[in-house]
Structure formats: structure tokens, C-alpha cells
Amino acid sequence: MSNGRKLEHPYKVKLRMLWRKSKDFGRHFLRNRKGVTGVVILVFYILVALLAPYLTPYDPVYSKYVAGPRAKPLWFRYLPGLHHLSMNLEPIEDPSFKAKPKGIKVEAQPQGFPIELRHSEDVGYPRGSGPGSLLLLISGSENTPNEVKVRIYVRFHYPYNGSPARFTARVALFDESPNRVYIKARVFLEDAYGKEYTLSLLSLRNGSWAIPQPPIDSYQAALRVKLFMSVLKDPASVIFSRSGDYTYGVELSIKGLRKGSTVKVYVDDFYLRLYGTCFGLLGTDAYGRDLFSQFLYGARISLLVGLLSAIFSVAVGLVVGLISGYVGGLVDELLMRFTDMLLVLPTLPLLLVLTAVLGASIWNLIFLIGFLGWMGFARVIRSQVLSLKERAFVEAAKAIGAGTAIIIVRHILPNVASLAYVALALSVPSAIVSEAALSWLGLYDPNVMSWGRMLHDVQYYGAITDWWWVIPPGLSIALLSMSFIFIGYAIDELLNPRLRARR
Amino acid sequence: MGLKAYIVRRTIYNVILLFFVLTLNFLIFQWMPGDPVAIIASSKRLRPEQVESLKKLFGLDKPLYIRYINYIRNMFTWQFGYSYYSLKPVREEIMARLPNTLLLMGTSTLLAIVIGTAIGVIAAYKRGKLFDVISVTTSLLTYALPTFWMGMIFLLVFGYYLRLFPLAGTMSRPPPEGLLPQVVDMLRHLFLPATTLFLFSYGTYVLLMRSALLEVLTEDYIVTAKAKGLDERTILFKHALRNALLPLITEAAMAFGLLFSGAILTETVFSWEGMGTLLWNAIEFQDYPILQAIFYIIAVSVIGANFIADILYGFVDPRIKYD
Numbered sequence: 001m002s003n004g005r006k007l008e009h010p011y012k013v014k015l016r017m018l019w020r021k022s023k024d025f026g027r028h029f030l031r032n033r034k035g036v037t038g039v040v041i042l043v044f045y046i047l048v049a050l051l052a053p054y055l056t057p058y059d060p061v062y063s064k065y066v067a068g069p070r071a072k073p074l075w076f077r078y079l080p081g082l083h084h085l086s087m088n089l090e091p092i093e094d095p096s097f098k099a100k101p102k103g104i105k106v107e108a109q110p111q112g113f114p115i116e117l118r119h120s121e122d123v124g125y126p127r128g129s130g131p132g133s134l135l136l137l138i139s140g141s142e143n144t145p146n147e148v149k150v151r152i153y154v155r156f157h158y159p160y161n162g163s164p165a166r167f168t169a170r171v172a173l174f175d176e177s178p179n180r181v182y183i184k185a186r187v188f189l190e191d192a193y194g195k196e197y198t199l200s201l202l203s204l205r206n207g208s209w210a211i212p213q214p215p216i217d218s219y220q221a222a223l224r225v226k227l228f229m230s231v232l233k234d235p236a237s238v239i240f241s242r243s244g245d246y247t248y249g250v251e252l253s254i255k256g257l258r259k260g261s262t263v264k265v266y267v268d269d270f271y272l273r274l275y276g277t278c279f280g281l282l283g284t285d286a287y288g289r290d291l292f293s294q295f296l297y298g299a300r301i302s303l304l305v306g307l308l309s310a311i312f313s314v315a316v317g318l319v320v321g322l323i324s325g326y327v328g329g330l331v332d333e334l335l336m337r338f339t340d341m342l343l344v345l346p347t348l349p350l351l352l353v354l355t356a357v358l359g360a361s362i363w364n365l366i367f368l369i370g371f372l373g374w375m376g377f378a379r380v381i382r383s384q385v386l387s388l389k390e391r392a393f394v395e396a397a398k399a400i401g402a403g404t405a406i407i408i409v410r411h412i413l414p415n416v417a418s419l420a421y422v423a424l425a426l427s428v429p430s431a432i433v434s435e436a437a438l439s440w441l442g443l444y445d446p447n448v449m450s451w452g453r454m455l456h457d458v459q460y461y462g463a464i465t466d467w468w469w470v471i472p473p474g475l476s477i478a479l480l481s482m483s484f485i486f487i488g489y490a491i492d493e494l495l496n497p498r499l500r501a502r503r
Numbered sequence: 504m505g506l507k508a509y510i511v512r513r514t515i516y517n518v519i520l521l522f523f524v525l526t527l528n529f530l531i532f533q534w535m536p537g538d539p540v541a542i543i544a545s546s547k548r549l550r551p552e553q554v555e556s557l558k559k560l561f562g563l564d565k566p567l568y569i570r571y572i573n574y575i576r577n578m579f580t581w582q583f584g585y586s587y588y589s590l591k592p593v594r595e596e597i598m599a600r601l602p603n604t605l606l607l608m609g610t611s612t613l614l615a616i617v618i619g620t621a622i623g624v625i626a627a628y629k630r631g632k633l634f635d636v637i638s639v640t641t642s643l644l645t646y647a648l649p650t651f652w653m654g655m656i657f658l659l660v661f662g663y664y665l666r667l668f669p670l671a672g673t674m675s676r677p678p679p680e681g682l683l684p685q686v687v688d689m690l691r692h693l694f695l696p697a698t699t700l701f702l703f704s705y706g707t708y709v710l711l712m713r714s715a716l717l718e719v720l721t722e723d724y725i726v727t728a729k730a731k732g733l734d735e736r737t738i739l740f741k742h743a744l745r746n747a748l749l750p751l752i753t754e755a756a757m758a759f760g761l762l763f764s765g766a767i768l769t770e771t772v773f774s775w776e777g778m779g780t781l782l783w784n785a786i787e788f789q790d791y792p793i794l795q796a797i798f799y800i801i802a803v804s805v806i807g808a809n810f811i812a813d814i815l816y817g818f819v820d821p822r823i824k825y826d
Contacts, residue, residue, distance in 0.1 A: 341523050346764045346801045352786050353794065357535050429647055436649050437768055441783065455652060464659055476651030483646035
């Protein structure tokens, strides 16, 4: 310490050198046009993958019928000739009545006796969305007729020229009236011409909840029967045939109301849902699932499978190549014959067979794609190691008594690291494309949505003309693959400068 | 060691390799789940004695080692047994598909090699210029595009919207009368799948040829040729190109080796009745005899093609010593 400075710990020196080296590498990398292009594309897709839950509320696999099936993109409405597309519409904004209701009217026939509709905070349909409902109170008087009809309804404007793809409706009613009062309910829909359709009939039983059975759904044959409609007709397009003012509601027929008694009926889960024929940025698939969400979440799967399979295959390739090359002899012979064997068998068919056997879970896909992708790289590493192990520095390490493991890890590995980085970047694209191909053929994990599976669905549902469904996943597979190829080439140019002129 | 000894040694090595691959091919399908005879029996409502005769037909009533010996013998005599699904001889099924696949793969592979190499040479010649940049980028893009997606887009644009080409199949049904219309019909069906496969594979040759040429152009003898005052074109075609062709041989041999395998994805998109669709259907129906036969054929052709490439290497490049 003659100069008064303490010597730095060698570990710190090493860290500082590493930092300087990587800073240097980064600076050179940013000067490489291909590298920058690759990184920009990659960062975009990483952001898409990470931010997917914040960009869309829907699950790509399980959120079914967020709109009608095979809905077109929302912006199609603004294209010429496509004004007939309808959007999702829910006339009752808060169907479970968490807050005070808006726009819901009540009307009795004949008139002339007290009737009240109020918000109840604590009662709610138990299988619905918790407490909160409407409470209808009717008190009988001397001149109350034997049968009273009460309508609870909402009038709404349907602004689209085209009909919705589908509608569903429901109302849950709870009867809490005195004995010998009989209530029947009728769920109805009145169209723009004033024609009324009865969607469902219910009889209420004292002290229990009643809901329409079978559920009101324009897809159900039962509804067509109820509406006396032919099988070939679609209730949604018959009822919502044009834009105009519609009424949806429930009519209660109350018998046996007397003076002094009060009928109490709770109304909950009172909704009418119209599923639009256009939705979101990219429309929906055959189950009404949002394609934009599928596209966003697909980036996750491609990145995950691509990166993990590549890491796995490069790791296996490194281990096999290092051992085979350095140890030599019988081990080398065995490993290389095994490699040859796998190289001779066709990769994609073998991958298909093995996936079909083991099942197409996402982890199996990653494992199998990685397992069938290391052979070429192992051979490259082996030939590199064969020449490296004759070099003087290995001789020197041997001379000071370093063991095989130490020599491989400390002296040989750093010299093939640059090859490994390049191989890593270049095996990601083939893994991405392999996953897409397997999924496209139908060997996908049913719990995740990948770009390949989106394309499988396109083919499966005969939707190949829906170009907004076909183009985004396919183009993304190509762009993401290309970004890794570009990055691989850039690393190759920087780390193996002798070849700089080659590419 | 001379060429003859080398060939003998390689032959022995390749036969051993083939033997190992055969064994692996046998084991994979032994290990696969599902009893195909049971599947057939349940779908066709067979009586027990019929099940027994089916088992006999497929040789499944014998112990494992006998099945293995039978399997090896059958493979070497090109007797592949019967398809579990169609119950037809596997050889018949394969022979029905092979010409279609050879036509598709042969056309696209040849075009890819010739055009890809040519573009690669021009790109190397004009390195750094616009042509170079564009050809490298497009070959990367077409390589990265999934083939099945490319096929779907082609079908959509040229088949559906423009109606220039048929949407599916290998030939119209019924086929048109006369030889010439038949050939035209076949070519119309061939065009889109062959283009798809060509676009997928030509990029490899562009990049390979370009980098091989640029590598050769840094060699000393090129510098010497330049110093002699030869013009760039002579140097490129007379001195550099011949040496740069070496890596191409390996790549082309591999491509020819895979001729028989067909292209599963492209053939599936275009419903091309080739080996690829046969293979994929066999996987879906667990039709193991067909899978075994196809894997065997591919293995033999890949090993054969590599063998030929090794020997060709020696003829093209006299520097190579066989050891």
C-alpha cells in the first residue's frame, strides 16, 4: 500500500470489468442496425406480453360470449356499407341493483291503488351477484279488483339497423306476500312496431326465488317454441329487426289481493343482453371470445415457449458438445452416434408423434421442442472444443493440475460462449415456429391461447376469409422470429468480428 | 486412406446407424399408448374371433422379440404390413402418395436451390448495395413466416378472392379429359403449394451462398487474383464460386434426403394428397405401421443422401483427405 490505496477485492475488479465489457458491448450493439431493429420488435412484443392483463379485461380462453360469435372488429362500423353492424347493448345498466335503479318504470292496471318500487339493500338473489334488489310493494284497498296486473319495465332505444347476434334475458323474483295471494309472472319484450313477445312464464311460490326455466336465450330451441317461431328463424333477428324504441320487462298478475294485506316482491338480476355483431379491435371468435385478448396473450406463449425451449436445447447442446469433445473416446462415440440417430429422424414428424403420445401441455411442448433442437449445436460445439483442447492454455491448466471439470468450465466454456449466445438467439425462432405449427395442427394446450391455436381455430371454423383474424397472429410469429434472428446476427457480428464482412 | 476404404467404412457405419434408427423406430411405437386392434374392434363391432384374426394379421399375437425380428426383416424386404386404419397394405398407401409428394417437393426444392443460389451469388457480388439488403431481408422474412400461414394467405388471395387457383386437392375430381388438360389441371393445383414451399426454403440457399462466397472472397488466392488484375466478374465466377459451392452440397443433400418425407404443414393447408398428409392422418388415427414405414423411408433417404454428399465432397474438393 505504498501509494496509500487499498487493493480492491479481486471479485470487485472482476465485476467492474464485466460491467465495462457489457457497457462496451451494448454501445456497439446499438450501432448495429439489425440488432436495434431486432431489439425494438422484441421489446414491443415483451411489452404486449407483460401488459396483456392491463390492456384487456377478458381471458383469452375462458371469457366466452363477450359479444356475438365471429363478430367483426368494432371499427368496421365506420366503413362504407357496414353500418348494419350492431354493438353490445344492455338496457339495464345495473341489473343486480347494487345502487338505486335508474330508468325502471312501474305501472299497474287498473290504476288507483298505492304501489311503490324501492331499492332494497340487503336482499338479493343468492345465486346472483350479492345483496341489492328492487322491492315492489302493493297494498290492497277496498276497491282493489280480484286480479291486478303490474308491469316493471324499461324502455330503451335500439340504435342499430342490423339485429344483434344473440340475446339473453333473465329476471329473479322473490315472493314475500301473505297467504292466498297468487302471483304469476310473464317476461316480455315489445318491439319497435309495438308487437309483444312473451319470453317466459313463471309462477311464484311464497318464500322462494323464481327464475325463467329454461333460461331465456335466443340460441335455445325452447325459446323458438315459446315464440311459435320456425326452427330456421332466429328470434334475435325477428324481434330486433330495425332500430327504434323497445320495451323489456316483467308483468306480474296478482290474484287475491285484499284490503289490509301488502304484496312484497323482490326483483333481482333483471337483465337483457344484446350481443353485438361487432366488437373490440379484432372482433371475436366462434365462441364469442375477444380476438384482441387472444392476440395479446398469444405473445406470452410464443415468448415463453421460444425462450425456454431455446435455453433448454442450447444447454443440452453445450453439455453434450463439451463432454463429447473434451472427454473423447467411447463417451464421444456414444454421444455422437445418438446425435446422428436423432438427426436422421425427421424432426417435425417425430415432434408430432411424441406430442401426441405425451399430451400437448405447454410444458411438454417446451420440453419436446427443446429436446429435438440441440443436435446441430452440439456438433458445432464439439468441433470447436476439439480444436480448443489442443491449445496451449489448456495444456498449461493441465500442467498446474486442474481437473477435467475445471478445465471445461473455466477454460473451454468461456471460449465457446459467443457461439452459445448466437445459437440461443437463433434457436428461439425455430422453437416459436414449431410451437405454432403443432398448435395449428391441433396439438395445443387447451388452457392457453397461442398464435398457432388462433390460426388452428381459423381453419377449424372455416373463417379463413376473416383476414383480421388470420393476419395478426401469423405476422406476429414471423416478426417475433425475425427479431431473434436479427439479434442473433448482430451478436454474431460483434462477438466473431472476423466474420463481420459476411453478413 | 483412399476413397475406396473410406466408402467401405462409411457404408458399415451407415448400416449400423440405420440399425439403431430402426430399433428406435420400433421402440417408439411399442411405447405409444392405445391398442389399435381394440380401437378397430370397438368401432367396427367385431366378434372375439375376428379380433384374434386381426391380431394375427398385424402380428400382435407374438412376443416382443419375435415381433422385433419380424419387424427388422419386414423393413429390409420393404414389407410394411397393413394399415390399422384402412386395412390396406402400407406399401400400397405409400405408393399412392409418393408420386404426388415427389412432384411437389422435387419442384420446390429444385427451384429453391437454383433461384436461391443465383440470388445469393448476386447478393454477394453486390454486397452492401440495395439488392443485397432487400434479398437478405426478404429471405429472412419468408424463412420466418410459418409455412401454413403463408399457405392460408395464398389460398385466401389467389384461391378465394382472385379465383386463379383451386382451393384444395391434387387434381380436379373427376379429372378432365385428355392428357394436356390433365397436366394443366395438375400444374394449377401444384402452383400454390410449390410456391409456398419454395418461398420457405429458398432463403436458406440465398444466405448460405452469400456467406460462403463472402468467406471465400477473403481468402489469399482471391487477393492474388485481384493483384493479377483480373476483373471482379472473372474472380467471382472462375475462382470464388467453385469453392463456395461446397457448403451447398451438404445443404442440398439434406434437402434431397427429405424429399420423401413430404411437407406436413404445406400439404395439410392445401389438402395435397402426399406423404405429409398421410403421415399426419396416421398420427391422428394412431396408424403405427404407416408411421413406422414412413420414418424408415425418411431415415434411409437421409442417410443415403448424406453418404452421397460425403463422397461428392471428395470429388469436388480434392483438398479433402479421407481419414
